[in-house]
Amino acid sequence: MAGLRKLVTAFAGVPGIIGLHGGLPPASAFPITELTYTLKDGQKIVVDDPAKLAAAQQYSLVTSGYPPLHRWAKSHMLSMHSPPAGVHDLIMTNGNNQTIEMVMRLLMDKGDAILCEEYTYPHVAESFVQPQGYTAVPLSMDSFGIVPSLLRQTMESFRAAGKPLPRLLYTVPVGQNPTGVVTPFERRKEIYALCREYDIVLLEDDPYYYLQFSPGGGQPKGLCDLGRSYLSMDVDGRVVRMDSFSKVLAPGMRLGWVTAAPKLIEKIIYHLQGVHIGANSFIQVVVAEMLDAWGEAGFEAHVRAMQTEYAQRAAVVQAAAERHLAGLAEWQPPAAGMFLWLRLLGIPDARSILDALKDSGVVLVPGRFCHCCGPEHHKACPYLRVSFASATLADLSEGMARLGAVLRRFTSPPD
Ligand code: PMP
């Protein structure tokens, strides 16, 4: 297949060439002749240009992405992160889940170790790490994220045991799932320096980057005040930064992008040519037209509206926690993302209250499911993850009240 790809590439761009090589349906066969959609702000978008309609319905002709959207992503990354020049390349993906799975598959073999925040995005352990036979190595966190001295200690313990050192670190630096932690710039600099020292590739999974807000209210941050990413300091090309439209636009779009060293991007392109040829053309055209209609100001206005929405949700859940959970649990006020991470006081294992939670009609994620080694490797766990993303504001308060009532029942001394 690589041979055929090379041959086609060698012929590409020959002036006047007649294409008798690909299994691409003719544009005249496509069913959709006009596309109209309306945005929240009332803007109506009409796509009636035959070239755009053909691009939307054809295989992705360029695996790295629909060129107008790819251009948007490149210039957006430049203005948001100003990564060191000439170190990275970028390709559109089907969102961060796909990117994580694919990058791990390309960079790891069965049995390899991957460093993770001790509590991490549950799908990572459940759907990627365990099924592929990788070994997750937990890194304890404090309220600023991964603790550098513990990262060093972990690497040195591998060295002392004569085991191959982990080559990859997976981290969620903003609104970490499940702890909600935002890793400050100073901490990121220390972690990046350790990655250089031990030659670790850093997977920066950042779907909540745009959902940052000031705890306790205040103006939305917009696009200017979102902090410096790992990518922005990546002089070596060791950061694989994964961005996603899921949380800032809509997860059903299944669209994101990955920025990494050109060698890895090339590997990804070959891989995706064998999987789906390129991210869904249709949604790439829809989003490209939308971003074009919005312009930078429109995108920023949308981001601000999202930040305001999540700040309000965070404030409601925080107030409800203060009202109903005081003395029963402790937490850090969230400053990004969609999760409040509760440590139960006086209940060593959240499993013991699950039946009672079900009976009182509220569902939350027990922390053990977020442990990077998987729930079965983790015994008693006093944490609960509360999502404030989707319930109504009234249900957020009611859910916390129900949780508080259950906790009170389990922690009060028996009569
Ligand atoms: N299987 C066969 C036999 C094909 O010829 C093609 C398209 N050329 C595919 C699969 C790919 O299908 P899809 O566009 O649904 O990925």
Ligand code: PLP
């Ligand atoms: N990474 C983290 C940390 C997440 O919390 C999520 C969604 O919950 C994802 C990735 C999935 O992102 P996507 O929808 O882009 O696949």
